[in-house]
Amino acid sequence: MTTSPESSGGATQSHKPACPTAEMGRWPASWEQEMQSTVNYLWHTDDLLGQGATASVYKARNKKSGELVAVKVFNTASYLRPREVQVREFEVLRKLNHQNIIKLFAVEEMGGSRQKVLVMEYCASGSLMSVLEGPENAFGLPEDEFLVVLRCVVAGMNHLRENGIVHRDIKPGNIMRLVGEEGQSIYKLTDFGAARELDDDEKFVSVYGTEEYLHPDMYERAVLRKPQQKAFGVAVDLWSIGVTLYHAATGSLPFVPFGGPRRNKEIMYRITTEKPAGAIAGTQRLENGPLEWSYTLPVTCQLSMGLQSQLVPILANILEVEQAKCWGFDQFFAETSDILQRVVVHVFSLPQAVVHHVYIHAHNTIAIFLEAVYKQTNVAPQHQEYLFEGHLCVLEPSLSAQHIAHTTASSPLTLFSMVSETPKGLAFRDPALDIPKFVPKVDLQADYNTAKGVLGAGYQALRLAQALLAGQELMLRGLHWFVFSNMAGVTEIQELKRAAELRSKLRTVSEAGLAEVLSRCSRNITETKMTLSNLSSELMKNRDQVHEDRSIQQIQCCLDKMYLIYKQFKKSRMRPGLGYNEEQIHKLDKVNFSHLAKRLLQVFQEERVQKYQASLVTHGKRMRVVHETRNHLRLVGCSVAACNTEAQGAQESLSKILDWLSHQLLQDRTKGAQASPPPTAPYPSPALKDLVLHMQELCKEMKVLASDLQDNNRVIEGLSRVPSAPDI
Structure with missing residues (x-):
């Protein structure tokens, strides 16, 4: 098995500054021995970007323009390979042209040695592996960045398949990151030293790759050295993509034996080959312990459940050891494209208090x-x-x-x-559970690893604190809006008092019963309005308290100080040892780092978690109040509907009486005859003309009342006319 360079398109910026005399065309004598060049490009051997079994990659400059490039210089071992293998990478790169594939600018030779040099695009932001190694991504990439990785990897792999090429060494270290003009990430596939042309139905028998990302069939022969005559197809790239995507989503490898993937290779092979259908990860937590399977991404993952539900089936079907059960590239491209073509709608559920x-x-x-x-x-x-x-x-x-x-x-x-439930809130794992402890003695590598782990947990605590605070804000804001909408409905229901006044003028038999109903509705309206008003005031007060919260700033301050110590530990680990004074400073840094981590967790627990949990309890109580209020409004709505029906009946009766009186008045004018009195007149013996005018006025009022009651009924039952809630 060959191990390809960590990157062939460039990784991080050079750790050594350019010599100030270089611009004058002179280099110090000590540097001249370390300088290498081709006809058009020049580089220093300290500017190493990546190194593998057959080549090293350096940051270089164009001699004329000063343009930064990456040069891949092949070593002596590379020339021991068959010539067909030696020239394969050149041929593959010349065939490819895609924004998500590293660009090949030229193939040149070094001075007298005539060693081949590939001149390629330089990516100053390093590889996906270097991104994942940052403490802030210890638990995987943020959702937006993960989707960028997915989009770029899928597009790059699609270009490879369109050109009949299998990569055979997909891993985070071979996916370079470039920052675009607008600050966006662009990821590019690189290192085609193991690539070759291969159609979908073709097979190959040679073994390449990096063992953590290697298909189990290839792992068996290359790592375990077991004799087997299996031939491999293009699906081996799919397995490597699955491991890479899991790594990007979680910050960890999916298959981990006790002690790590390279400690017990037999267990590593068992995990990958015994994995049940649908499982996407396997872990051995204890030495010689049982294997544990996972069918979902861990709770520490930053991806939303909406994205996870789309991604997990893809991982399950490409992390399948049996070729007959594993998806092909066509289905992989179809399913990933389906995710990438979707749009996301953010929904904050007030019942659950979750986005x-x-x-x-x-x-x-x-x-x-x-x-x-x-x-x-x-x-x-x-x-x-x-x-x-x-x-x-x-x-x-x-x-x-x-x-x-x-x-x-x-x-x-x-x-x-419309159905009440107890809010559960955001589910999360306490970052304190993932914090390692420093060893008592000074061990530069171990201290660096511990500081990196603690810092990673600290960044996770910061993200969770931000999410919890945002959740509190959304709870208060959302409830305020719904309270305001209910208050708008209450205001319109108060129009019912007009109905009581108008009905009193009719002096009907049902006056007492209707007046009692409307009086009860009025009392309910007053009580409901007071309840909602008090709740609104509480929400405004609590929201002001959330805005004044400074826990995020306190956690960030601790992280900034911890990061400075971490950087020093990272620098010190490259040294063989420390002097006495430096060692004492290192010990003090360990103590300070531990105190800062303790303070960070204290703020997280006491200022964020406890307040969030208390807010969930309060939110649940307020939600029940809102539900009860809405139920009261619906009951009032039923009463309004009944009043509306009776008012319409009264209006019809008034209209009939008015028609009869108008007819009688007309007869008086034309015939001068005395009309017989109506059988049941609502008003006794005023002049007939005055009675008609009074009845006409009353009829108009009843029409307005009926219309208002219909509007109020619609508002109460559906709350369909909700004005914009003011900001608080």
Whole structure:
């Protein structure tokens, strides 16, 4: 097995500054011996970017323009390979031209040795491996960055397959990162030393790759040295992609024996070959202990459940050792493209107090979106109500999902359920459980590793603290909006007092019963309005407290100080040892680092976790109040509906009486005859003309009342006219 260079397109910036005399065309004598060049390019051997079994990669400059490039210089061992193998990488790179494949600029030769040199695109931001090795990514990449990696790797691999090329050494170290003009990440596949042309139905028998990312069949022969005559196909790249994507999503390898992948290779092979269908990871936690299987990504992963539900089936089907069960590239490209073509809708569920990422296609209907929300929140579509930025958001199921407002994590759709439940809040693992301890003695490598692990847990605590604080803010803001919408409904219900006044003028038999109903409704309205007003005041006060919270700044301050010590440990580990004074400083740094970590965790637990848990309890109580209030409003709505029906009946009776009186008045004018009195007149013996005018006025008032009652009924039952809630 050959181990390819960690990167062939460049990794980090040079650790050694350029010599100031270089611009004058002179180099110090000690440097001249370390300088190497081709006709057009020049580099120093200290500027090493990566090294493998057959080549080294350096940062170089164009002699004329000064342009930075990466040069891959082949060593003596590379020339012991068959010539066909030697020239394969040149030929492969010349055939490829894609933004997610490292570019080949030229093939040159070094001076008298005539060693071949590949001149390639330089990526100053290092490899995906260097990104994952940063403490801030100890638990995997953020969701947005992971999607960039997925998009770039899929696009690059698709270009390889279109050109009939199998890479055979996919891993984070062979995926370079370039920062675009707008600050966006661009990832590029590199190191094609093991690549060769291979159609989908062709096989090969030679073994290449890096063992943690190697297909089990290749691992068996290359690492365990077991004789077997298996031939391998293009699917070996899919296995390596699966391990790489898992690593990018979680910060860890999926298959880990006790002590690490390279400590017990037999167990490593067992984990990959005995993995049950659907499992995406396997771990041995104890020496000689049982194997434990995982079918989901760990809770420490930064990917949302919405994305995880799309990604996990892909990982399960490409991390499949049996070729007959493993997906081919066509299905892999189809399923990953399906993810990448989706848009995300951010939904904050008030019942759960959790932000959800709902991935849907823009051409889907809103009905599909509502079902997707149901799968993540367990709130049935018929029970879902939405507000966006304080406005009622009516989602018509038959419309396209394109009609849904553009959301972000800080500005999501707010979901309210008509069914009450106890909020569970954000699920997370306590970062304190992942903090290693320093060994008592001075061990530069061990101290560096421990500091890196502690710092990684610290960054995880910072992210969780930010998420918990944002969750509190969304709870308060969302509830305020729904309280305000209920108060708007209450205000309109107060119009019922007009009905009581008008009905009193009619002096009907039902006056006492109706007046009692309306009086009871008025009392309920007053009590409800007071409850909502008090709740609104509480929410405003709590939101001010959240805005004044300084726990995030305190955690960040601890992290900044810890990072400086970590950088010193990282630098010291490269040295063979420390002098007495330096060692004493190193010991003090370990003590200070531990104190800072303890303070960070204290702030996280006491200022964030405890306050968040208390806010969840309070949120649950307030949600119950809101549900009770809405139920009261619905009962009042039923009463309003009954009043509306009776008012309409009264209006019809008035109209009939008015018609009769008008007819009688007309007869008086034309015939001068005395009309017989109506059988049951509501008003005794005023002049007939005055009575008609009075009845006409009363009839008009009844028409207005009926209209108002219909409007109020609609407001109460559906709360369909909710004005924008003011910011608090």
